[in-house]
Amino acid sequence: MTPPAVPAAVAPVVAAFLADRGAVDAALRRFGSPVHLVFPQVFDANLTALRTVLDAAAPRYRICYAHKVNRSGAFARAAAAAGIAIDVASVWELRAAQAAGFAGDRIEVTGPKGVALLREAVAAGATINVDNLWELETLVAMAGPDSPVPVLLRISGFAEGAPSRFGIDLGAAGAALELLVRHRARLRLLGFAFHLDTAATAERIGAVTDCLRLIELAYTRELAPSVLDIGGGLRQVFTADATAYDAYDAALRAGLRGTGPALQWGAATFGYQVCGGAIHGGPVYHKYANTEPAAAILADLLATPLPGHGGHTMDRVLADNLLDLWLEPGKALVDQAGITIATVEFVKQAGNGATLVHLDLSRDTVTAADQEVLIDPIVLSATARDEPVGVFFAGRLCLERDLITQRQVRLDGVPAPGDRVVFANTAAYHMDLSAAIAGMHPLPAKVAVCRDDSGFTLCPDADYRPDGVVV
Numbered sequence: 001m002t003p004p005a006v007p008a009a010v011a012p013v014v015a016a017f018l019a020d021r022g023a024v025d026a027a028l029r030r031f032g033s034p035v036h037l038v039f040p041q042v043f044d045a046n047l048t049a050l051r052t053v054l055d056a057a058a059p060r061y062r063i064c065y066a067h068k069v070n071r072s073g074a075f076a077r078a079a080a081a082a083g084i085a086i087d088v089a090s091v092w093e094l095r096a097a098q099a100a101g102f103a104g105d106r107i108e109v110t111g112p113k114g115v116a117l118l119r120e121a122v123a124a125g126a127t128i129n130v131d132n133l134w135e136l137e138t139l140v141a142m143a144g145p146d147s148p149v150p151v152l153l154r155i156s157g158f159a160e161g162a163p164s165r166f167g168i169d170l171g172a173a174g175a176a177l178e179l180l181v182r183h184r185a186r187l188r189l190l191g192f193a194f195h196l197d198t199a200a201t202a203e204r205i206g207a208v209t210d211c212l213r214l215i216e217l218a219y220t221r222e223l224a225p226s227v228l229d230i231g232g233g234l235r236q237v238f239t240a241d242a243t244a245y246d247a248y249d250a251a252l253r254a255g256l257r258g259t260g261p262a263l264q265w266g267a268a269t270f271g272y273q274v275c276g277g278a279i280h281g282g283p284v285y286h287k288y289a290n291t292e293p294a295a296a297i298l299a300d301l302l303a304t305p306l307p308g309h310g311g312h313t314m315d316r317v318l319a320d321n322l323l324d325l326w327l328e329p330g331k332a333l334v335d336q337a338g339i340t341i342a343t344v345e346f347v348k349q350a351g352n353g354a355t356l357v358h359l360d361l362s363r364d365t366v367t368a369a370d371q372e373v374l375i376d377p378i379v380l381s382a383t384a385r386d387e388p389v390g391v392f393f394a395g396r397l398c399l400e401r402d403l404i405t406q407r408q409v410r411l412d413g414v415p416a417p418g419d420r421v422v423f424a425n426t427a428a429y430h431m432d433l434s435a436a437i438a439g440m441h442p443l444p445a446k447v448a449v450c451r452d453d454s455g456f457t458l459c460p461d462a463d464y465r466p467d468g469v470v471v
């Protein structure tokens, strides 16, 4: 039995590119294999979808693209050209944002920061999304008396949800406000922020409610916050077919349970706990099941009534209180905006009967740490085939764990050396977050791809400039 297929969702411009074999071959000839391709036009379309929701619901808002999802300069330049802001989390990202054309007043610095990053961020005139009281005290010492540093307080420790290592605990927010009151000439409180590692609307509404309370508390201390920053966490759509995801998940669990053919490699359990004949827990790949676009999640959030606000919806409460809504979407802006293409080197049979398709790529180049990608790679083969097989994709490193898939993937036939293999939707956290240069392999080239009337144009990511913008 071959495993069920899990087709990837692919943006129209990306699908058109993959259908144009001349363009694909030209990209690989020019930039080598493997290669990361980013599509700024998909970034723009994702941004437009979020803006459409916000324009209808929230009169005042700011979108800060979370740079950390991808090192790409093309995405940063696309964000700058579109007039949004950027969220950076290291001195390198800060400098990249400046190079992409962002002035300090459109840069927000989040995450845990040391002295070096704080100093550079203050010098840039960026807004500091403060993680802890030490940071706040350090900023007091760094700020000039005549130019207060704009700060947001990042809050965590809300009633619901997992504990977070980031932010100021809700219980310590009072102490932070004391500090801000004492040093009002050096620090200017813009508002409160959070970033939750979940897509659950209920949890986010709880955090919004707590932050609105803090805004009121700050008013009583004669501070004047006007920003509510709800962070990122809007989800991506990876699968083209939710029922295919479910079918694969069921087949994989049957294999783990021993009631169906084993689809896993060795002892891999993908986060499931296998106990006798039963399976407990959730899989590491659950995010690949999502079918709700980010814009719909955002619309739903804004239309949710806030407890304690007379049943008014979140967008209404923000508008009534003249509050600015800030968002820090990362993965939602680059959803389906990047792919990675590798090449088959050889195919072999392992002793356990598995078919291994060996690529010129390592697992960490297309997989976020600790995860397993549950959409299928796409094989671009010159010939049509109709002999379905289940294969594992193997990486190029001399490590047992460098299997690109630890699960069998259904293909129409066994690939041949030289066939191209496309990993879809790698732009957020897949292509850059874990990639190592083990084995002295250089990192793959990153290339921006745009479609115009004459076809596809390609340029090194670092050289990309959006139309009409001279940087």
Ligand SMILES: *Cc1c(COP(=O)(O)O)cnc(C)c1O
Binding pocket: 066, 068, 069, 087, 110, 111, 195, 231, 232, 233, 234, 328, 329, 330, 331, 332
């Ligand atoms: C990573 C991060 C984001 C972006 O998160 P996504 O889930 O990619 O939208 C936004 N804000 C902060 C503080 C982050 O650390």
